[in-house]
Amino acid sequence: xxxxxxxxxxxxxxxxxxxxxxxxxxxxxxxxxxxxxxxxxxxxxxxxxxxxxxxxxxxxxxxxxxxxxxxxxxxxxxxxxxxxxxxxxxxxxxxxxxxxxxxxxxxxxxxxxxxxxxxxxxxxxxxxxxxxxxxxxxxxxxxxxxxxxxxxxxxxxxxx
Amino acid sequence: xxxxxxxxxxxxxxxxxxxxxxxxxxxxxxxxxxxxxxxxxxxxxxxxxxxxxxxxxxxxxxxxxxxxxxxxxxxxxxxxxxxxxxxxxxxxxxxxxxxxxxxxxxxxxxxxxxxxxxxxxxxxxxxxxxxxxxxxxxxxxxxxxxxxxxxxxxxxxxxxxxxxxxxxxxxxxxxxxxxxxxxxxxxxxxxxxxxxxxxxxxxxxxxxxxxxxxxxxxxxxxxxxxxxxxxxxxxxxxxxxxxxxxxxxxxxxxxxxxxxxxxxxxxxxxxxxxxxxxxxxxxxxxxxxxxxxxxxxxxxxxxxxxxxxxxxxxxxxxxxxxxxxxxxxxxxxxxxxxxxxxxxxxxxxxxxxxxxxxxxxxxxxxxxxxxxxxxxxxxxxxxxxxxxxxxxxxxxxxxxxxxxxxxxxxxxxxxxxxxxxxxxxxxxxxxxxxxxxxxxxxxxxxxxxxxxxxxxxxxxxxxxxxxxxxxxxxxxxxxxxxxxxxxxxxxxxxxxxxxxxxxxxxxxxxxxxxxxxxxxxxxxxxxxxxxxxxxxx
Numbered sequence: 001x002x003x004x005x006x007x008x009x010x011x012x013x014x015x016x017x018x019x020x021x022x023x024x025x026x027x028x029x030x031x032x033x034x035x036x037x038x039x040x041x042x043x044x045x046x047x048x049x050x051x052x053x054x055x056x057x058x059x060x061x062x063x064x065x066x067x068x069x070x071x072x073x074x075x076x077x078x079x080x081x082x083x084x085x086x087x088x089x090x091x092x093x094x095x096x097x098x099x100x101x102x103x104x105x106x107x108x109x110x111x112x113x114x115x116x117x118x119x120x121x122x123x124x125x126x127x128x129x130x131x132x133x134x135x136x137x138x139x140x141x142x143x144x145x146x147x148x149x150x151x152x153x154x155x156x157x158x159x160x
Numbered sequence: 161x162x163x164x165x166x167x168x169x170x171x172x173x174x175x176x177x178x179x180x181x182x183x184x185x186x187x188x189x190x191x192x193x194x195x196x197x198x199x200x201x202x203x204x205x206x207x208x209x210x211x212x213x214x215x216x217x218x219x220x221x222x223x224x225x226x227x228x229x230x231x232x233x234x235x236x237x238x239x240x241x242x243x244x245x246x247x248x249x250x251x252x253x254x255x256x257x258x259x260x261x262x263x264x265x266x267x268x269x270x271x272x273x274x275x276x277x278x279x280x281x282x283x284x285x286x287x288x289x290x291x292x293x294x295x296x297x298x299x300x301x302x303x304x305x306x307x308x309x310x311x312x313x314x315x316x317x318x319x320x321x322x323x324x325x326x327x328x329x330x331x332x333x334x335x336x337x338x339x340x341x342x343x344x345x346x347x348x349x350x351x352x353x354x355x356x357x358x359x360x361x362x363x364x365x366x367x368x369x370x371x372x373x374x375x376x377x378x379x380x381x382x383x384x385x386x387x388x389x390x391x392x393x394x395x396x397x398x399x400x401x402x403x404x405x406x407x408x409x410x411x412x413x414x415x416x417x418x419x420x421x422x423x424x425x426x427x428x429x430x431x432x433x434x435x436x437x438x439x440x441x442x443x444x445x446x447x448x449x450x451x452x453x454x455x456x457x458x459x460x461x462x463x464x465x466x467x468x469x470x471x472x473x474x475x476x477x478x479x480x481x482x483x484x485x486x487x488x489x490x491x492x493x494x495x496x497x498x499x500x501x502x503x504x505x506x507x508x509x510x511x512x513x514x515x516x517x518x519x520x521x522x523x524x525x526x527x528x529x530x531x532x533x534x535x536x537x538x539x540x541x542x543x544x545x546x547x548x549x550x551x552x553x554x555x556x557x558x559x560x561x562x563x564x565x566x567x568x569x570x571x572x573x574x575x576x577x578x579x580x581x582x583x584x585x586x587x588x589x590x591x592x593x594x595x596x597x598x599x600x601x602x603x604x605x606x607x608x609x610x611x612x613x614x615x616x617x618x619x620x621x622x623x624x625x626x627x628x629x630x631x632x633x634x635x636x637x638x639x640x641x642x643x644x645x646x647x648x649x650x651x652x653x654x655x656x657x658x659x660x661x662x663x664x665x666x667x668x669x670x671x672x673x674x675x676x677x678x679x680x681x682x683x684x685x686x687x688x689x690x691x692x693x694x695x696x697x
Contacts, residue, residue, distance in 0.1 A: 027537045034542045051215075054222060054230065086537070101530045106218040109522035118522060118549055125211040126373040129363025130488035135326025137308070139334045140345065148312045149343055151271040151501045153278065153288075 012049070012056060015073065016063040021045055022075045023066065024104050026086055036117045039108045047107040055103055062096035065089065170196040170394075173415060173429035175401045175444065177201075178256015179674050180660040180681035181435030182380035182388065183299065187685035189391035191692065196427065197393065198417055200400035201235030201253030204371055204381060211367035217523035220370040226260055226625065228252065237400070237577040237584075239439060241627070244588035246470045248627040250437060254397060255381035257437065257628065258674065262368050263350040263377045264492045264515055265305055266671035267296050267679070270315065271501060275667050279502045279509050282562050285666045286638050286647035287683070289315070295679040295686070300348075303378035303678070304356045307348040313497035324349050324362065327485040329518045329553045330493040336612035342498040347515065348675075350378030351490055357383075364489040366521070399425075402581045403448040404432055404457050404657065411696070412457075412657045418579040431656050431688075431695075435681070438468065438630030438662040442569045443584040445634065458634070458651040458659075463644050465570055467563035467632040469668040472590055474598045474621035476605030477554030478614025479534075479547065486519040486550035493518060499557075499604060500670055508596040510560040512670040514605070519552045532618045548616075554609065556623065557601030559594055560670040563632050590622060598622060629673050634663035648691075649684035655696040660684045 012020065021040045030038035037044060052059055066074050069092075070085045077085060090097040108114060112122040171193035174181050185197050206212075210219035221230075226249035228236040235252040251259045270289040275282050293315075300307075300320060309319040323346035326334065330346070337344040351362050351372075362376035375382050389395060398420035405413045405426070414428040434441045442465035448457035456464050485493075496514040503511070520528065525548050529535030535544050572585040590598075598621040609617050637643025640652035645664055651657040660681040662673055669676070688695060 028541050029539060031539075031542045034546075036542065051218060054232075083538070090537075098527075098531060102221070102527050105523050105526035105530070106215075106221065109526055110215050110218065115522070118546065120522065122214070124213050124216055125365040125367055126209075127212075127363075129365050129374070132325040132327045132364045132485055132489035133331075135328075135330050135334075137326070137346075139326075139331065139338065140308070142338050142341075143312065143343055143345060144310060146312065146341075146343070149497065150269055150313050150315065151278070153270045153274050 012052075012060055012063070015067065016060055017049065019063045019067055019074045020048070020059065020100070022082060023086065023100055024048065026082060027101065027104055028108055034117050036114050037111070039104050041111075044107055044111050048103055051107055052103050055099055058096070058099050059103060062093070062100055065093060065096065167425055167427055169428040169430070170194045171429070172196070172431045172433060173198065173427055174433045174435055175415060176256065176435035176437070176440065176661065177254045177380070177385065177395055178435065178437065179258050179380055180677050181256070182384035183302070183678045183681040184433055184435060184660045184685045185393045186302070186384040186388040186391070187682050188688065189388055189393055191689060195393045196429070197395045198399040198401055198415070198427065199254055199395060199397050200237070202397045203254045204259055206371070206373045206375060209367070209371040209373045211365045211370070211373045216367060216370070217521045224370045226250075226628070234578065235398070237581070238575055240572045240575050240583060240585040244586045244627070245590060245624060246472065246588060246622055246627040247625050248439060248586060248630070249625065250439070250630070254385060254395065255379040258379035259371050259381070260369055261628065261672070261674055262492050263490070264495070264672050265303070265348040265350045265675045266495060266513065267314065268669040268671060268676045269313070269497075269500065272667060272669040275510065281509050282667045283637065283642070286636055292676070292679045292683055295682040296675060298682055299675065299678045303350040303383050304352040304359060305348055305350050305378070306353045308346045311345040313343055313345065313500070321352065321354050321356065323347070324351055324353060324490050324493060325364070327489050327493055327518060328482075329485045330516065332480065332484065332612050333516050333553060333608065334494060336608050337496060339611050340608065342496060344494050344496045344516070347492055347495050349490060349492070352376050352378070362490065366487045366489055366491060368490050400577070400579055400581070401444055402579065403444060406450065406452055406457065406654065410452060410654060412654050422579060431658065433658045433660055434663070435661050438633045439569050439584050439586070441659055441661055441663045442633040443571070446571050447582055453653070458644055458653045458657055460653050461641055461644055463565070463635060463642070465633050466565040466568045467635055468567040468569055468586070468588060468630070469561035469563055469632040469665065470588060470627050471561050471629040471668055472559045472594045472598055472621070473623035473626040474557045474559070474601045474605065474619060475554065475623050476602055476609060476617065476619045477552055478609035478612070478617040479551045480553065480612070480614055481551070483550045484519055484553050487521040489518055491517050499601065506600060508593045508600065510562065510597070510670065512557040512559040512597055512601050514555045514557055514601070516555045517553065519550055522549055525549045525552070534616050534618070553614070555605050557598070557605065558670050558672065559597045559601065561668045562591060562593060563635070563667060564591060569633050629662065629668065631662040631665035631668050631673060634659050635666050636664040637666065648687035649680070658684060658688070
């Protein structure tokens with residue numbers, strides 16, 4: 001990794017981890033149709049927990065609020081109750097919901113199984129890169145035909 | 161002994177190794193003066209850049225985040241931008257902001273240098289396009305700029321190599337622009353599309369904004385610096401300058417800095433050149449206040465830190481039924497200057513450029529999709545994601561930000577960096593002119609996307625995490641009461657102190673500033689060389 005940053009090295013509380021996993025599942029559930037795991041998949045969720053260094057305090061705050069809105073513990077609610085409370089949370093605290101969404105999406109959408117499902121090769125961009133169509137430069141003919149559009153300043157001699 | 165030898169006096173001390181510091185160092189090398197550059201960050205290893213890893217998108221939000229406050233690395237200094245709707249972006253290291261920039265490389269337009277004369281707002285620059293033109297051209301060659309000659313939005317300029325690919329995105333948006341009768345053109349890009357001066361051609365990694373592992377993008381660590389170092393310029397990294405020292409004659413004598421071990425050192429120099437960007441430069445000048453210069457160094461005009469310009473951005477994106485380029489290829493492919501110049505029929509003065517952009521990676525697609533309400537939680541997530549991913553394109557408008565003294569950089573009374581140096585505090589408000597310009601650009605952006613057949617069109621303005629362009633805080637001018645440096649970059653107050661970064665901009669134009677920052681740096685270096693025998697008169 002790049003360098004030396006002194007971050008918060010503590011873990012989310014056990015309750016917060018449970019709540020986060022529940023939210024991850026509600027956010028991105030597994031799908032047999034698309035052949036993908038949910039964001040609560042053990043491999044993905046472990047990745048999430050290991051990747052939240054800079055956001056740990058913010059996530060802890062968010063998860064505490066979710067649990068409080070759920071009457072103490074989101075995971076204790078029935079399915080419909082979880083969905084309802086999370087909807088309320090997202091409406092009340094879009095900033096904190098966005099932090100959870102980012103933490104989950106960062107790890108979910110780099111999982112090999114997910115990448116395969118959305119048509120991506122399981123590799124970094126470098127060193128192979130990608131092909132991009134050169135494009136049809138003749139499309140610019142009408143732009144050329146319109147002629148100069150920059151503004152004469154009257155203060156300088158423009159080169160021809 | 162070693163420490164003393166290291167800090168032997170130099171002829172020229174350059175502070176900052178980014179876009180402008182590299183250019184001025186390279187240009188001055190031919191003088192054979194002893195030249196030293198102090199840079200607070202280190203060299204970036206291409207093998208560590210995000211595009212080399214499977215987690216490339218996540219890393220752009222962590223150690224390679226554009227916000228120094230988010231990164232919080234040893235090389236970074238904090239910036240208090242709580243009092244600004246636009247948050248500051250930068251990179252601290254050899255290459256500076258060019259490590260993270262998109263390499264979208266427009267020049268200012270001739271009209272940008274005389275907005276007071278033409279439109280009765282702001283001030284004219286003391287130099288014009290024609291003065292900078294040879295330095296733009298030289299800089300294009302040094303940075304390796306690809307382009308298509310003949311853009312009717314600019315005076316004629318040469319093309320070194322074919323432009324970056326239009327891709328399907330460029331074609332779809334270009335067809336819409338043709339239908340509307342509006343200007344568009346392939347971007348000038350500091351991205352090589354062929355082997356060039358030892359650099360390999362672009363392979364469409366799509367990660368220009370977090371450093372180019374291929375080395376195709378023209379960041380100054382792979383352009384100016386290798387040549388400057390071969391010419392015996394010394395570049396000393398992990399050295400953070402705290403203040404400039406002066407003598408009884410009011411001349412700069414050198415700079416205090418903290419080395420990699422946190423020890424304070426003094427570097428003596430005959431000439432000091434500031435190249436620390438529009439926030440770093442005023443921060444050091446204000447931190448250099450002394451009995452002789454109680455309001456900060458070079459600040460008899462009171463304008464150090466004032467007139468901060470950031471370029472408000474509006475983002476407009478849409479989604480298409482056909483697959484487009486997605487995350488592949490340089491994110492920005494074309495531009496439009498259709499709305500660049502003042503039009504009396506509009507409710508704002510000056511104007512903006514559009515930069516058209518390709519799609520997003522899967523992580524960013526998901527984050528933005530959820531934020532925009534296009535990507536639900538729950539069972540509908542996967543189907544909705546597949547309608548967005550690889551199907552998006554859009555644009556940002558880069559709006560001219562007129563100078564206002566109330567938009568400024570000061571020193572934070574409490575916040576300090578790791579070496580105890582007071583941090584910069586940003587005070588910035590959007591003007592009514594900027595708001596109207598943003599609104600206009602959103603409306604026109606939606607027109608374009610609708611004409612292109614897009615659905616699910618979203619917009620954001622001002623884009624909050626877009627404070628890349630830091631300009632105006634030590635402006636150039638002939639009047640010492642209305643400017644900080646003269647028309648060739650020398651401080652009015654301190655005759656051996658020069659500024660070459662975006663601080664000296666009098667106005668911002670409506671385009672990305674790096675090309676102009678570097679052209680100005682080369683121009684100032686040229687002036688130093690031409691005036692070397694009476695430089696301090």
